[in-house]
Amino acid sequence: MTNSLKLxxxxxxxxxxLDHDTYSWDAAQPALDRLARQQCSVILASSKTAAEILLLQDSMALSGQPALVENGSGLIGLVGTHSPRTYTALREILDLVPQTLRAHFRGFGDMSAEDVSSLTGLSPKAAALAQTRDYSEPGLWSGGEEELRTFYTALAQHGVSAQRGGRFLTLSFGRTKADAMTHVIHALKPDLTLALGDAPNDVEMLERADLGVIVANPHHALLPMLAGERDGRIIRTRDPGPVGWNIAVNEILDRLFPE
Known part of the structure; x- marks a missing residue:
């Protein structure tokens, strides 16, 4: 049974x-099923590539939905939203950075599929899909904080920005999840938006949504207090990953779509 609210x-x-260690979403399946019954749009928003996202959408019964790929640098499922600046151009700019700084950044393009597999826990086949990039470059930073600030400045001179995610430092031409989210909202025209995330690169998306959920992740530092938390518009889960996701989404759905 559905009502007229478009979420x-x-x-x-x-x-x-997805669970940090296993990449499973099984614990969130009850809430995903409930969202499907209410005909809610579920838009995946990730650093993952379009190739990875399409497989996940198929597995989650979300095929045909829009999705934010490569941290919002690209979109799938909507027409006319691709960035004109490509991964090749990004890699060329990265190699213009002084070598003393460049040596501290090891991107996916500097790794083999086996390296990415070992680093992420993905299968070699899935790691290869993670390297099939169009717009952005995730990687590891091995230098200090002062060197990192200098690295940011050097990249910014060429129009490249960097964002910290749950695992990686990701370079792009500046489009964020929140920017791509705005395109999707304009296209779908929902009555209400809900965003869920766990990392610094999710903050703008969480703050832009009508409702936000910070999902606990014990593998990295807590996000700072966000403005929307003071009025209850943004909440935090106690449980991590898909367990916390499932609880939070079901509690919100209880209010919006009582069954």
Whole structure:
């Protein structure tokens, strides 16, 4: 049974809807099923590539839904929303950075599929899909904080920005999850938006949504207090990953769509 409220749910994946260690979303399936019954839009928003997201959408019965790929640098499921600046251009700019700084950043393009598999726990086949990038470059930073600030400045001179996620430092031409989220909202015109995430690169998305959920992730530092938490518009889960996701979404649905 559905009602007339159009809800659009924007959700991060790793550490949020997907378990940090196993990449399973099984614990969130009850809430996903309930969202499907209410015909809510579920928009995946991740650093993952389009190739990865399409497989996940198929597995989650979300095929045909829009999705924010590569941290919002690209969109799938909507027409006319791709960035004109490509992964190749990004890699070329990265190599213009002084070598003393460049040596501290090891991106996916510097790794083999076996390296990515070992680092992420993905299968070699899935790791290869993670390297099939169009717009952004995740990687590991091995230098200090002062060097990192200098690295940011060097990249910014070429129009490249960096965001910290749950695992990686991701370079892009500046479009964020929140920017891509705005395109989707304009296209879908929902009555209400809900966003869920666990990492710094989710903050703008959480704050832009009508309702936000910070999903606990014991594998990295707590996010700072967000403005929306003071009025209850943004809440935090006690349980991590898909367990916390499921509880929070069901509690929100209890209010919006009582069964």
């Amino acid at each position: 659009a749910v924007f959700t991060d994946l790793d550490g949020t809807l």
